[in-house]
Amino acid sequence: MKPQIRRYAWSFAVALAVTVLVGAVSGLPRCSAVGVLLAPGMLAAAIVFPEGIHSNWGSAYLVLAALMNGFLLAWPVLWLWRWIEHFRRRD
Numbered sequence: 001m002k003p004q005i006r007r008y009a010w011s012f013a014v015a016l017a018v019t020v021l022v023g024a025v026s027g028l029p030r031c032s033a034v035g036v037l038l039a040p041g042m043l044a045a046a047i048v049f050p051e052g053i054h055s056n057w058g059s060a061y062l063v064l065a066a067l068m069n070g071f072l073l074a075w076p077v078l079w080l081w082r083w084i085e086h087f088r089r090r091d
Contacts, residue, residue: 008078015073019066041069 019038026035042052045065049055053062 007081008074011078011081012070012074015077016066016070018073018077019069023066038065038069040072041065041067044068044072 019041022034022037025031026033026038042065045061045068046052048064049057049061052058055061
């Protein structure tokens with residue numbers, strides 16, 4: 001069980017890095033459409049902070065949105081990682 005948790009932790013770290021990268025790219029001119037990739041985390045954080053960034057705890061909303069996006073994105077990253085390992089072992 002411990003190696004699976006370690007793999008998910010690494011996947012979560014990669015997903016957080018991708019979230020920060022997407023957030024930085026979406027701030028560039030003509031790249032705002034990339035911000036759509038942040039929507040799942042923002043919608044999940046809106047459960048706790050319905051007002052979003054305009055609540056009294058706007059920065060807490062952003063942190064929670066980034067963590068939720070990382071949590072949600074970590075599952076496809078973990079799947080991709082296992083898929084790559086599977087094909088590397090098969091050859």
